[in-house]
Amino acid sequence: MASPHPDPRGSRDTAPTCRWCRSTQGDVVLDLGDQPPADLFPAGDDPGPDPVHPLRMWLCASCGLAQLAEDPTTPDEPRGAEPQALVDQARDAVARVEAAGLVPAGGGTVTEFGSPHGGSWLDLLAGAGLAEVTDGRPADVVVDCFGLMHEADQREGLAARAAATAPDGVLVLQFHTLAAIVADGGWNALRHGHFAYYSTPVLTAMLAEIGFEVTHALLFDLYGGTVLLAARRTGVPGPRDEVSVQTQIEREEGVGVRDAGVVAALGAAADASAGTLREHLAERRDAGRSVIGYAAASRAVPLLNRASVGPDLLPAIADGSPGKWGRRVPGVAVPIVGPEEVTRRAPDEVVLFVTDLLEEMRTRLPEVEAAGGRWVVVDPTVRVAPPRRT
Template sequence: MSTVVPEWRCRWCRSDRATVVLDLGAQPAADLFPEPEDPSPDPVHPLRMVMCDRCRLAQLEHDPTGPEEPRGVEPAALVAQARSGVADLLAAGLLHPGAWVGEMRSPHGGSWLEHLPEIVPDAVLLDGPGTVPGIAADLVIDSLGLMHEPDQRAAWDLRVDALAPDGVLALHVHPLSVIVRDGMWNALRHGHFAYYSLTVLVEAARAVGLVPVGLWRYPLYGGTRLVALAREGSRPALAGAESAAGLVAAELVVEAAAGTTEPSSVQELQRQVARSASELRHWLDVRTGSVVAYGAASRAVALFALAGVTADDVLAVVDASPAKQGRAMPGGPGPRVPVLGPDLFAEVRPDRVLLLVPDLLDEVRSAHPEVEAFGGRWVVAEPELVEVEPLSRDGGRLR
């Protein structure tokens, strides 16, 4: 099964052997939203996830795109996540006035620091090597930042170097086990370099001298984890830390049972890709009413390309971000799907709204009651196509 990938080196352990676990073929860069009338074909790049044969880190094989992930409108779900995470760190005693707190930048937005000024006025943004020379942070927060680092070894070193001797690194991650369990194949994107199982994360932490001292779980993206890590032997004042070892051990048992570090288990994502694309293609082919999509997100680019979605299938993608309005989704042959503002809902009164960012269902639904008021229905696009039951008259859900 192993393939020697020319000039490839593991982003963590530098091994040169890996196994392909998910291959999406040639895809447009996730940050490419072309002009609607641009006649030139969209440049495409190989998009493959491999698992290192030695350390079992799942990772982006190559990234020729060098994308700056576009900053869309910050979803309410990420703001809520940031608040929950900060509340948990506060309760654990890791945030207090006078603490030195730093945050690693993440293109996913949802900065946790923005929720800190009243608690920790001196918090700083750590934006790469040398940004804050000599900082010895009591707490370094990294929410979905590590995955965006091409060189994982350097990324871990940077984080550890920023820590005071008894400092804590709070890593918020979307574990590979959850991605595989939920069939979330489009977590694979250019610019997303590392896909950690907690098993591999704990191993990597150990290799840089850190051990888990805290663990919290959240419902975001089907299940994220906040792992607090501290230097082995240090004793960070962490309320409730005695349960951390048991929580982490339980997670590792679940991952072992699911085979999260086995390429064959992760390859299940490949089968889900085929299911998602053919299901969407079929649904579009048999539909008779008008279809508008919501969310010109980078995660939707591959789905549209794989299912061959054109403006003949979907009138437009509605997006709240003014930067994307007036552009178009990249894609294969056929008329491009334009990206337009939310006014379109009232103008077109679509029969179905295909939601390309499933996490946003509750917030976009309450932001756009006109969709259902005009008789339209929301349809979650992936990993499985699901039509959302309309709200009952008293505002409660029917199911």
Template sequence: MDAASPSEVRVPGDDPRALPVRCRWCGGEQGTVVLDLGDQPAADHFPPVEDPGPDPVHPLRMWQCAVCGLAQLAEDPTTPEEPRGAEPAAMIAQAEDAVARVLAAGLLPAGGGTVAEFGSPHGGSWLDLLAAAGLTEATPGSPADVVVDCFGLMHAADQAAGLAERVAAVADDGVLLLQFHTLAAIIADGGWNALRHGHFAYYSVPVLQGMLEAVGFEVVHAFLFDLYGGTVLLAARRRGRPGPADPVSVRSMLEREQAAGVTDPAVVARLEEATRASADALRERLVELRAQGRSVLGYAAASRAVPLLNRAGVGPDLLPAVADGSPGKQGRRFPGVPVPITAVDEIDRRRPDEVVLFVTDLLDEVRGRLPGVEEHGGRWVVVDPAVRVVPPRTGPSPT
């Protein structure tokens, strides 16, 4: 097997896997490890490219609570330090769609109101969109008519404290909007590499509904989007408060996810099989390309690519570089494997035979931004996490 990474070092101290796991939401200690990726570097730690390592590694396991059903990180001794990513066009479009649908559902206060937003290190904000709908940003510390959390709550190590903070920010007659990548989609897509340090919780609609009910809120609307294979937005109010509601959307979403087995550890544990399939397939393809003398680069230094490259044992001998639009990541490298991160224009300069894309939702955006890949006979290969070659365009490139 090819050498793929600088030497790794286990962090000092006792192995946290020897300690009992306690649920980050309900405090329960009964549960099941449904996915174990072994020792992995922190997925938000991108060292400078000149840093030879070794990189610290930590256990990376998903544990599902038998009491409340929340899938979560079993342990995480890492310190968050993720460089803020560039916001993909797909996420911008989804935010616009979400605000339009929330507005159409009558969930925003008529005649204006206030809004507070809990941000995410992944970038993106709904504040400008909500300002266009007549809302103004609430004074810090004051309750808001609308509280938005887009992929933020998952970053709270203490889920009970994180949800309590958001609930406290909602005015008495206000609405809480929570958006998340649903566990149902992760299971359906075999998206095991959604598991990463710093992402403490992996929500499903039934579980998050139960969490909200425990703090006196009821889910009144549920929206589903294609982003990341399945992104859900739940709207919730304090129990008994009047306002628009769509119980059919909530009930259908609950039934859909319960049928998918999101609270069944045996179903969630199928992600373990998906790790081998996607990691092995990626490595086999890159080895084949090297044997054929064909050049390859990657695109999108996403956190989800970190466990994938490490699990597959892919270093710069197989993947010379990954381009990324975030200036904060350029000039750095992947942890665990010293694959450098470059500016996007390196793809046009090097003209690779194939470009491996690690975030499927970026495909339309990057094809439009980098038409030269296909104009020069190159191909896009999507890994998120399944590996597939994207068919070439049949018409002219978009302008």
């Protein structure tokens, strides 16, 4: 679970201390200035002003972990609706974990460290013969899908997951790899409450420090590059795929995930994508074209604030999570509405802030394209989706 306590290092005036190795040597590789918390969606009638805090990514020169330089916010993220892409990826991941021999034959136990972004593997793993641990005992399989990043103290967070793993058990960690973030210019992956941004070589080394050896590295297309690492305590026998691990490490080292100069290119990507989004929406407004957004995801918050996009350019954002309806995007006051508003408004464009939702939303809202509208994907660069093939 994410720590409920604010990060005590929440100041630009204090040198960051690595959340893993405690080093103070490193570089700020992305500075988005003062931003509202991406997990705070105020009520629609809340006049503000909304609180803002520094939002910076710091790359530790000692261990290579990319992380929030500071975060004085208190996590308060409404649980999101689970995208179909995440459901499909979970099904694929569990099937591949089973195929790799990482699930005990004849049944066993499982503990899951959850994420506020929605989704769970427990039902899928129950189908594979694993029963959830409810009494605190170590489990044969421990699963963390996008959960560890929410731990302000990374050493404590990883230690808790290791302690939950039985002596001969398997620890499974899934994360959006920094290599994909850098390669895609995905600067808006940076947000308050997401304390760490992992690469395979760095997380492999972190696991080794606590006595775990990575045995498998599985790569998925989700979010442009999601990696699943499976690890056992060093020396414990079990299935291994050293080739997959070494291949993924070499691939990500080749991208430059430890190089502050390479990762710092995210700053230029932030300027370019925010400017392009604002220009696109301004052109549509001036041309009299109607627009609505979709997916009030936390990654949309820094993008809209960086681009200074308010209701004059984006009248509303629809979202599938009822907990966000009637609220607004912090900092820019764009109202959040239910999905039915997309159909009611019949917009010329639907601006989608999560790329992986495109095919799902086309299926759920075919009337957009049937009426001559189009989908525009912004994650974080702007592109018009070509017409769907029939």
